[in-house]
Amino acid sequence: MWDYTDKVKDHFLNPQNVGEIENPDGVGQVGSLACGDALKLMFKVDAEGRIADVKFKTFGCASAIASASALTEIIKGMKIEEAAKVTNKDIAEFLGGLPDQKMHCSVMGREALEAAIDNYKTGTTQTHELKGKVVCKCFGITEEEIKRIVRENNLTDVDEVMNYCKAGGGCRACRPEIAEIIEGITGSKADAGEKPYEKPQKLTNIQKIQLIQKCIDEQIRPALRADGGDLELIDVIGDEVIVAFRGMCAGCPSSKITMKDVVEARLHEFVSDDLTVVQEK
Amino acid sequence: MNTYYFDNNATTRVCDEVFEEIKPYFCQMYGNPSSMHQFGGEVGHKIRESRQRVASILGCKQAEVIFTSCGTESDNMAIRGIAEANPSKMKIVTSRVEHPAVLATCRSFTEHGYDVVEVGVDEKGRLDLDELEDAVDENTAIVTIMHANNETGTIFPVDKAAQIAHAKGAVFHTDAVQSVGKIPVNMAESEIDMLSISGHKLHAPKGVGALFVRKGTRFKPYMTGGHQENGRRAGTENAAGIIGLGKACEVAQRDMELENTQVKSLRDKLETAVMKECGQCRINGDPENRLPNTTNISFELIEGESILLMLDQFGICASSGSACTSGSLEPSHVLRAMGVPFTAAHGSVRFSLSKYTTEQEVDFVIEKLPPIIKRLRELSPFT
Numbered sequence: 274m275w276d277y278t279d280k281v282k283d284h285f286l287n288p289q290n291v292g293e294i295e296n297p298d299g300v301g302q303v304g305s306l307a308c309g310d311a312l313k314l315m316f317k318v319d320a321e322g323r324i325a326d327v328k329f330k331t332f333g334c335a336s337a338i339a340s341a342s343a344l345t346e347i348i349k350g351m352k353i354e355e356a357a358k359v360t361n362k363d364i365a366e367f368l369g370g371l372p373d374q375k376m377h378c379s380v381m382g383r384e385a386l387e388a389a390i391d392n393y394k395t396g397t398t399q400t401h402e403l404k405g406k407v408v409c410k411c412f413g414i415t416e417e418e419i420k421r422i423v424r425e426n427n428l429t430d431v432d433e434v435m436n437y438c439k440a441g442g443g444c445r446a447c448r449p450e451i452a453e454i455i456e457g458i459t460g461s462k463a464d465a466g467e468k469p470y471e472k473p474q475k476l477t478n479i480q481k482i483q484l485i486q487k488c489i490d491e492q493i494r495p496a497l498r499a500d501g502g503d504l505e506l507i508d509v510i511g512d513e514v515i516v517a518f519r520g521m522c523a524g525c526p527s528s529k530i531t532m533k534d535v536v537e538a539r540l541h542e543f544v545s546d547d548l549t550v551v552q553e554k
Numbered sequence: 555m556n557t558y559y560f561d562n563n564a565t566t567r568v569c570d571e572v573f574e575e576i577k578p579y580f581c582q583m584y585g586n587p588s589s590m591h592q593f594g595g596e597v598g599h600k601i602r603e604s605r606q607r608v609a610s611i612l613g614c615k616q617a618e619v620i621f622t623s624c625g626t627e628s629d630n631m632a633i634r635g636i637a638e639a640n641p642s643k644m645k646i647v648t649s650r651v652e653h654p655a656v657l658a659t660c661r662s663f664t665e666h667g668y669d670v671v672e673v674g675v676d677e678k679g680r681l682d683l684d685e686l687e688d689a690v691d692e693n694t695a696i697v698t699i700m701h702a703n704n705e706t707g708t709i710f711p712v713d714k715a716a717q718i719a720h721a722k723g724a725v726f727h728t729d730a731v732q733s734v735g736k737i738p739v740n741m742a743e744s745e746i747d748m749l750s751i752s753g754h755k756l757h758a759p760k761g762v763g764a765l766f767v768r769k770g771t772r773f774k775p776y777m778t779g780g781h782q783e784n785g786r787r788a789g790t791e792n793a794a795g796i797i798g799l800g801k802a803c804e805v806a807q808r809d810m811e812l813e814n815t816q817v818k819s820l821r822d823k824l825e826t827a828v829m830k831e832c833g834q835c836r837i838n839g840d841p842e843n844r845l846p847n848t849t850n851i852s853f854e855l856i857e858g859e860s861i862l863l864m865l866d867q868f869g870i871c872a873s874s875g876s877a878c879t880s881g882s883l884e885p886s887h888v889l890r891a892m893g894v895p896f897t898a899a900h901g902s903v904r905f906s907l908s909k910y911t912t913e914q915e916v917d918f919v920i921e922k923l924p925p926i927i928k929r930l931r932e933l934s935p936f937t
Binding site for chain 2: 275285286288291302309310311312313330331332333334335337338490491494495496498
């Protein structure tokens with residue numbers, strides 16, 4: 274069992290400011306079901322520019338709920354300029370600390386707050402767009418986000434980065450790159466920890482086709498089947514992988530996104546960066 | 555606060571009969587079973603009796619039972635012992651849903667140049683026998699497939715898997731830690747070469763296990779030193795633990811029918827009521843071929859750790875395959891291998907019962923769980 278402080282337990286069991294606000298002035302939503310946690314934060318601002326009312330809804334573990342509740346208590350009554358300075362550290366400190374592996378919950382709070390303030394200022398609903406180079410493809414974490422988390426929290430190793438933003442916690446292939454980012458900021462060598470999955474260096478055509486089929490069977494197909502779809506490998510011509518969607522995926526308007534963001538991304542990760550995926554004509 | 559224990563696949567309480575049996579072996583009959591004197595010899599005699607009791611529940615010969623410290627050691631002993639005894643064969647075949655005691659051990663062999671193949675399962679967690687057949691070849695040293703999955707309770711066709719292994723000359727091992735004591739096993743009628751069991755999963759103490767090794771199976775001892783266990787596992791015996799395991803096997807064999815009547819009936823009552831009251835749920839595992847004590851339920855749109863901690867407020871103990879309870883960032887490898895969508899995998903909770911589970915305890919969960927699910931769904935931005 275996690276070693277939660279009494280305050281974390283209290284905010285988890287008795288979360289403050291749960292719900293939604295009608296016609297909010299600022300709304301921010303971060304995270305997703307796939308990632309395992311998500312937070313929707315909204316607030317109303319009074320005539321003096323103070324956060325008069327704030328509510329949240331969250332999907333996640335005890336520390337995600339407690340962090341969201343704590344955040345609302347921290348920013349209630351603050352001027353927007355003050356709220357913009359609230360960090361994930363403030364959230365964790367308010368709760369008397371969080372287990373290392375749960376620090377990403379406090380980061381999610383800070384991100385939702387930033388998104389809500391941005392929405393308040395720009396008047397548009399912000400979606401979480403990836404800006405810059407994506408380092409962790411499993412969780413969609415960019416180089417800029419990692420740099421910021423390392424700087425703000427004085428992090429020195431890859432496991433700490435994983436605890437704060439999940440980067441490096443999926444397939445682990447990006448851990449050496451995260452170590453390099455840390456080294457660039459701290460000037461000290463960072464241990465990448467567990468050896469990442471290594472793609473084969475050289476493949477015969479038969480080996481390549483076998484590996485592509487294995488990757489589809491093990492890494493891609495289970496997720497598609499879970500949503501009522503499927504994928505069939507039709508042919509491999511050089512580095513061009515020809516596939517056909519089946520079931521629900523066949524008529525899905527998002528199939529092009531699935532092909533690039535799921536099928537091609539996984540084949541790049543596990544087989545070769547040179548592969549291009551196209552649909553059967 | 556009372557404790558309502560629904561986590562029997564994690565560990566079980568030591569049963570009263572077992573506890574009574576082992577008590578004298580701490581402070582009164584503490585002799586070393588390998589000693590020449592009568593004081594130690596009495597302990598040695600009791601260990602022989604335990605070996606017979608374990609052999610009885612497994613349907614094997616006494617000489618085919620090696621006592622170990624736990625299920626993990628039994629699994630390691632089987633896999634490493636067979637690989638070392640067959641150095642010319644460089645392939646190991648297992649499944650993607652094994653317990654880490656097997657999966658991590660098999661994967662460690664890739665560092666030594668082995669080809670480790672993990673066979674998949676379908677959406678109900680059922681082993682793909684065709685894939686297994688394709689995976690096993692003449693270069694395969696060992697095929698290790700669990701008997702029943704610890705997370706979902708799905709039972710695997712290990713007798714058929716053993717035949718597939720033998721057709722290609724491979725040794726077959728099964729991790730039966732979750733099944734022995736709950737469903738019948740009979741080594742006399744099976745081709746299984748090696749089978750692991752763990753004491754604390756069937757009401758014996760923690761720190762004791764056993765490995766069945768069919769007579770004639772070549773394997774290299776994993777622990778060397780003294781000549782205990784016929785030279786196949788060195789180290790002074792955990793006498794009290796072994797005696798406890800023997801007694802627990804005897805009691806489990808006697809009471810096994812309870813598992814398929816009383817325990818199954820309570821499990822089904824819990825499952826049916828929870829599914830009806832909570833909505834947006836799914837059962838993970840094979841509904842037609844599952845351990846009678848296990849139900850793994852995914853509650854859509856909410857997260858498992860939150861459910862567990864709220865249950866804990868009422869003294870209800872269960873387990874979750876969600877990422878947040880484990881410190882890892884991805885949900886259970888078993889649920890992932892089954893293709894359970896992330897939306898459901900994050901909210902999975904396992905309830906595992908035992909013969910000590912009462913109807914009142916089940917009713918208590920049925921009363922307390924639905925409001926928790928409702929409350930967490932009200933908190934969720936996806937509802």
